[in-house]
Amino acid sequence: MADATMSNVLKKSGKEIHASWTRDLAGNQSAGKGRISATELDQQTAEFIKLLTAASEHATAGDISSAEFKPMRDFLDGVSRSRVAQGFSSDETASFIFSLKKPFFAALRTDAGKDADVLADQVWRATELLDALGLHTVKAYQKSREEVINRQQREMLELSSPVVKLWEGIIALPMIGTLDSARTQVVMENLLQKVVETGAQIAILDITGVPTVDTLVAQHLLKTVTALRLMGAECIISGVRPQIAQTIVHLGVDLQGVTTKANLADALALALKRTGSSLKQ
Amino acid sequence: MGEFLLVTIQVDMHDQMALKLQDDLSNAIIKNASRGVLIDISTLEMVDSFIGRMVADISSIGKILGAETILVGMQPAVAITLVELGLSLPGVATALNVERGMVLLRRKIDADGTDVSER
Numbered sequence: 251m252a253d254a255t256m257s258n259v260l261k262k263s264g265k266e267i268h269a270s271w272t273r274d275l276a277g278n279q280s281a282g283k284g285r286i287s288a289t290e291l292d293q294q295t296a297e298f299i300k301l302l303t304a305a306s307e308h309a310t311a312g313d314i315s316s317a318e319f320k321p322m323r324d325f326l327d328g329v330s331r332s333r334v335a336q337g338f339s340s341d342e343t344a345s346f347i348f349s350l351k352k353p354f355f356a357a358l359r360t361d362a363g364k365d366a367d368v369l370a371d372q373v374w375r376a377t378e379l380l381d382a383l384g385l386h387t388v389k390a391y392q393k394s395r396e397e398v399i400n401r402q403q404r405e406m407l408e409l410s411s412p413v414v415k416l417w418e419g420i421i422a423l424p425m426i427g428t429l430d431s432a433r434t435q436v437v438m439e440n441l442l443q444k445v446v447e448t449g450a451q452i453a454i455l456d457i458t459g460v461p462t463v464d465t466l467v468a469q470h471l472l473k474t475v476t477a478l479r480l481m482g483a484e485c486i487i488s489g490v491r492p493q494i495a496q497t498i499v500h501l502g503v504d505l506q507g508v509t510t511k512a513n514l515a516d517a518l519a520l521a522l523k524r525t526g527s528s529l530k531q
Numbered sequence: 532m533g534e535f536l537l538v539t540i541q542v543d544m545h546d547q548m549a550l551k552l553q554d555d556l557s558n559a560i561i562k563n564a565s566r567g568v569l570i571d572i573s574t575l576e577m578v579d580s581f582i583g584r585m586v587a588d589i590s591s592i593g594k595i596l597g598a599e600t601i602l603v604g605m606q607p608a609v610a611i612t613l614v615e616l617g618l619s620l621p622g623v624a625t626a627l628n629v630e631r632g633m634v635l636l637r638r639k640i641d642a643d644g645t646d647v648s649e650r
Contacts, residue, residue: 442607449627476619477610482626
C-alpha cells in the first residue's frame with residue numbers, strides 16, 4: 251500500500267525533512283521574522299510532522315475529514331488562530347504547509363530511487379494530502395479572521411452608544427459615526443432601557459459626531475424620537491450642523507414636531523427649563 | 532380613584548378582550564363622570580398592530596367623552612415594535628409611569644381651567 255510507504259518515509263527521514271523544512275521556512279519568512287520565534291516555529295513543524303506520520307499510518311491519503319486526521323485538524327486550527335493573532339496574511343499561513351512539499355518530495359525521491367512510476371504516484375498522493383491540509387488551514391484562518399472582525403464590530407457597537415445622565419431627569423446620548431439600521435436599533439434599545447432605569451423625562455440626542463444625515467438616517471432618528479414619545483419621554487435633537495440642516499431641508503425630510511437645537515448647551519438649557527417648570531407645579 | 536380612572540392591562544390582550552375593554556371603559560367613563568383616564572400597560576410585553584390600534588382607539592374614545600387619556604408605562608420593546616409597525620399613536624399623551632401620568636393628568640385638567648383644587 252502506497253500510504254505505508256509515505257508513513258515509512260516520514261518515519262525514516264522525518265528528522266531530515268523537519269530540519270530542511272524549518273530551514274526553508276526561516277529563509278522564506280524573512281518578512282514574518284519577529285512575529286514568530288524560531289523555537290515556536292520549530293515546535294509547530296515538529297508537531298505537524300509527528301501528527302502527519304501518525305495520521306498517514308492509518309488513513310487514506312487525501313481524505314482529511316476522517317477521524318484519524320482529527321488531531322491534525324485541531325492542530326491546524328490552533329496554528330491558524332495564532333497566525334491571525336500574530337498578524338500573518340493568509341498566503342503566509344498557507345505557505346507554512348505548502349513549503350513542506352520540497353523537503354518531503356526530496357525524501358520520497360531518495361526512497362523511490364530510480365523507479366519513476368512509483369515516485370510519480372507517491373508525489374501525487376503527497377501533494378493531494380498536503381493541498382487538502384493547506385486548504386483546511388486557509389479555511390481555519392479565514393474563520394478566525396471573521397471571528398475577530400465580528401468581535402470588534404460588537405465591541406464598537408457597545409462603545410459607540412453611551413447614555414449619559416446630564417441632570418436629574420435628563421439623559422443625553424452623544425452619537426458618533428455613521429448611523430445604520432443595526433446601530434440605530436442598538437442605540438434605540440439602549441436609550442429606551444436607560445429611560446426606564448433612570449426615569450428620565452427628557453432625552454437629548456446629540457448628532458454632532460454624525461458625519462452625514464441622509465433620508466435613512468433621518469428616518470432612524472424620527473423612529474427613535476417616536477419610540478421615546480410613546481414611552482412618555484421627550485426628545486431633543488442637538489448638534490445639528492449648518493450643512494446637515496441644509497441637507498435635511500433639501501431632502502424634504504419632515505422634522506416637524508421634533509425639537510432641534512444647534513448645540514448641546516442650548517438643548518440642555520431647554521431641557522432644564524422644561525423639567526424646571528414641571529417641577530414647580 | 533376620585534375623578535380619575537385607572538385601567539391596568541395585566542395579561543397579554545387578545546382581540547376579543549381588547550374590544551370588551553373598549554366597551555367597558557367608555558361605559559365606566561360616563562358612569563363615573565371621570566375627568567381623566569390612565570391606561571397602564573407596563574406589564575404588556577407583546578403587541579401586534581391590532582392591539583396597537585386598539586390602544587390608540589381607547590385613547591381617542593376617552594378624549595371624545597371629555598376625559599384626558601394618558602398611556603403610561605410602555606415597555607421599550609413595545610415602543611420599538613409600535614414604531615416599526617408604523618403606529619406612532621399621534622395625539623396620544625404618554626408618561627413613563629403611573630405617578631408621572633397622574634401629575635401630567637392633574638396638570639392638564641388644571642390647564643383646562645376647571646375647578647380642580649391645586650396640589
